[in-house]
Amino acid sequence: MSTSKTHNLPGTKPNRWLGKNSRQGNWWAALLLIVTTVLILLATTDDFATPQNANNLLAQAMPLIIVAIGQMIVIVLAGMDLSVGSVMSLTTAILALDGSPLVLIPLVFLAAVLIGIVNGVAIVRLNVHPIIATLSMQFIVLGIAQILRPVAGGSVPDLVVSLVTGSVFGVPAPVFWAIFVVALGWKILHGSRFGLYLFAIGGGVASGQDDTAHNFGLKDGRSIIIAYVFSALFAALAGTFIAGRIASGDPGVGSQFALDSITAVAIGGTQLSGGVGGLHGSILGAVLMALLANGMNLAGLSAFLQGAIKGVILLLVVAMQSRKKMGL
Amino acid sequence: MTTIRLTTLSVCAALLASSALAQDVNLMDGVEPRPEGNSIVEAGAFQTEAPWTIAMSHFGVNANTWTVQTAHEAKGIADGDARIENFIMLDANFDQAKQVADIEDLIAQDPDVLIVMPVTPTSADAGIQMAIDAGIPVVVHTGRTENQNFTVDIQGGAENFGRVMGDFLVEQLGGEGKIWVLRGLPSHPEDINRYNGLMQALEGTNIDITQEDYGNWVYDLGKSLCETFYLNDPQVDAIWSSGADMTRACVDVLTEFGADIPPITGEGNNGFFGQWLELGYPSIVAEYSPSQAAAGVRAAVALLEGEALHKHYIYEPEGWNAEKAAEYYRDDLSANVWWPTELPEETLQELYGN
Numbered sequence: 001m002s003t004s005k006t007h008n009l010p011g012t013k014p015n016r017w018l019g020k021n022s023r024q025g026n027w028w029a030a031l032l033l034i035v036t037t038v039l040i041l042l043a044t045t046d047d048f049a050t051p052q053n054a055n056n057l058l059a060q061a062m063p064l065i066i067v068a069i070g071q072m073i074v075i076v077l078a079g080m081d082l083s084v085g086s087v088m089s090l091t092t093a094i095l096a097l098d099g100s101p102l103v104l105i106p107l108v109f110l111a112a113v114l115i116g117i118v119n120g121v122a123i124v125r126l127n128v129h130p131i132i133a134t135l136s137m138q139f140i141v142l143g144i145a146q147i148l149r150p151v152a153g154g155s156v157p158d159l160v161v162s163l164v165t166g167s168v169f170g171v172p173a174p175v176f177w178a179i180f181v182v183a184l185g186w187k188i189l190h191g192s193r194f195g196l197y198l199f200a201i202g203g204g205v206a207s208g209q210d211d212t213a214h215n216f217g218l219k220d221g222r223s224i225i226i227a228y229v230f231s232a233l234f235a236a237l238a239g240t241f242i243a244g245r246i247a248s249g250d251p252g253v254g255s256q257f258a259l260d261s262i263t264a265v266a267i268g269g270t271q272l273s274g275g276v277g278g279l280h281g282s283i284l285g286a287v288l289m290a291l292l293a294n295g296m297n298l299a300g301l302s303a304f305l306q307g308a309i310k311g312v313i314l315l316l317v318v319a320m321q322s323r324k325k326m327g328l
Numbered sequence: 329m330t331t332i333r334l335t336t337l338s339v340c341a342a343l344l345a346s347s348a349l350a351q352d353v354n355l356m357d358g359v360e361p362r363p364e365g366n367s368i369v370e371a372g373a374f375q376t377e378a379p380w381t382i383a384m385s386h387f388g389v390n391a392n393t394w395t396v397q398t399a400h401e402a403k404g405i406a407d408g409d410a411r412i413e414n415f416i417m418l419d420a421n422f423d424q425a426k427q428v429a430d431i432e433d434l435i436a437q438d439p440d441v442l443i444v445m446p447v448t449p450t451s452a453d454a455g456i457q458m459a460i461d462a463g464i465p466v467v468v469h470t471g472r473t474e475n476q477n478f479t480v481d482i483q484g485g486a487e488n489f490g491r492v493m494g495d496f497l498v499e500q501l502g503g504e505g506k507i508w509v510l511r512g513l514p515s516h517p518e519d520i521n522r523y524n525g526l527m528q529a530l531e532g533t534n535i536d537i538t539q540e541d542y543g544n545w546v547y548d549l550g551k552s553l554c555e556t557f558y559l560n561d562p563q564v565d566a567i568w569s570s571g572a573d574m575t576r577a578c579v580d581v582l583t584e585f586g587a588d589i590p591p592i593t594g595e596g597n598n599g600f601f602g603q604w605l606e607l608g609y610p611s612i613v614a615e616y617s618p619s620q621a622a623a624g625v626r627a628a629v630a631l632l633e634g635e636a637l638h639k640h641y642i643y644e645p646e647g648w649n650a651e652k653a654a655e656y657y658r659d660d661l662s663a664n665v666w667w668p669t670e671l672p673e674e675t676l677q678e679l680y681g682n
Contacts, residue, residue: 053433056429151449151520153448153449154450165454248450248451256426293426293429294429297433307419
């Protein structure tokens with residue numbers, strides 16, 4: 001069965017990548033700004049187009065790419081996961097415990113599964129709004145991370161550091177991470193029946209008919225719970241990557257990622273109201289945010305100005321898409 | 329035998345000369361070579377012809393008025409030296425992962441020196457190693473790192489800071505009483521070490537901490553904290569405040585409630601000085617100058633000039649009394665200036681003039 005065909009709901013033209021009925025969202029705005037930023041940096045800085053900076057940029061973008069893929073999985077079904085940042089922090093805290101990586105790494109992903117299940121059950125069974133459920137979970141998980149590691153420090157297993165900072169035949173490890181997470185994200189969102197369910201559930205919510213998917217016989221409750229488990233698992237993966245980068249545990253390291261991941265997904269064209277979006281858009285959104293940070297650093301822009309400039313550029317991207325389309 | 333003696337004498341003379349030269353570099357008033365476990369960065373080790381590019385990773389510029397001033401202090405020194413062609417300062421915004429990325433981006437620009445104010449004890453470790461491996465000398469200040477492979481570090485003693493305040497309270501209370509403790513940012517190494525300094529001062533006394541919480545070193549939270557403390561139990565003999573903005577806030581709360589101001593600790597902040605000198609309550613200032621950032625740039629310049637430096641410098645000044653505070657206080661400047669400062673008068677007026 002071709003899964004691409006099944007993504008098209010009644011009344012829409014088949015799977016167009018551009019145009020007002022595109023089920024991929026308005027991802028082109030992020031792409032346009034990436035191309036513009038790259039051209040400006042190529043023209044104005046000497047250090048941008050170097051292999052070293054390409055490695056830096058990929059490594060810097062990778063955590064946000066990973067967590068944005070997980071965030072998109074829940075956003076496309078009209079949900080939201082504010083606990084991803086705390087899951088990342090908890091991951092680094094667990095990995096910085098004394099113990100074998102063969103114990104700590106499975107423990108990280110087990111914790112993520114539990115967090116995802118609790119989020120999903122709270123939303124589906126207890127009917128708690130996704131923002132409230134995951135915000136509560138954010139505080140709970142952050143508290144646990146702070147108990148495990150009150151102050152940043154400790155050291156994570158060498159295996160984790162090598163998996164992030166090493167290379168294979170001269171190819172930096174982040175390249176393999178990129179291939180893995182993109183392939184996994186693509187399979188989940190665009191290459192599986194589960195992905196179809198997500199778009200169907202989100203599309204129903206976006207059209208104001210929450211029960212559409214259910215009425216078509218889809219097991220929407222189970223799909224929503226699984227989606228939140230995936231979101232937490234991607235956050236744990238991103239946390240593992242960060243832990244390898246900083247080589248230590250830090251209970252505050254994920255604090256920016258909840259909002260950053262939602263921003264990346266939104267500027268990549270995924271509608272926050274659900275049902276519309278594409279993996280490539282979310283990746284472009286994450287890359288754009290990393291590129292802006294990297295580019296402003298290389299352009300030597302004042303530390304006092306960088307935050308303001310980043311805000312203006314992100315506003316520009318968002319303004320290139322209609323508010324209704326974004327679901328905001 | 330004579331040859332051995334002569335060689336030994338020559339080596340000793342060289343070491344002494346090197347040490348003397350290193351001591352000649354004045355990084356900042358109050359900054360001294362660490363007396364134990366130190367070593368020398370040899371003269372000429374990093375000598376480089378100007379113009380220079382100096383890169384700096386700041387742990388967080390916009391956290392509070394003190395951190396803002398550190399950025400201005402560093403920039404002020406760099407802007408005033410024509411040999412520094414390019415001074416690049418990046419703001420990690422207290423984000424460990426961002427500091428890792430910032431340092432990567434700074435190293436990519438091939439600076440002559442890298443200055444690091446670490447977010448956490450581990451946030452700059454990988455970056456420091458990357459820079460050292462690339463032959464770039466690294467100056468670390470205002471925060472410790474686990475990686476000790478940096479070239480020079482300048483560390484304000486947070487424990488000394490907390491102990492200076494604690495000793496003052498012990499003396500004021502005669503070794504017994506009830507105190508409130510206003511801490512800084514939860515989990516921040518500076519807060520933990522200042523608190524450790526307080527604990528050292530309180531050891532063996534009969535002083536009890538009756539109320540304690542975090543005010544994040546800012547006025548608003550400090551005020552809420554003291555309101556809560558006072559309403560919960562107004563009996564207090566002294567207050568240990570880890571930051572001057574919280575001190576001002578707490579004094580304002582006690583004044584609003586009509587309570588006496590007990591001995592309370594402060595910091596070198598102009599707003600606090602004004603309040604202290606006006607109300608005359610018992611206090612002490614633990615010095616922690618934002619000019620440490622200027623000292624970092626000065627150390628970087630000394631390395632590039634080929635000066636010999638010590639590897640470790642410490643900054644553990646004595647506390648200030650009201651007379652010394654009065655020498656620094658300026659009523660023509662806003663509450664946001666921190667003393668002592670190396671900012672020139674023109675910049676002070678531009679940034680802080682009333």
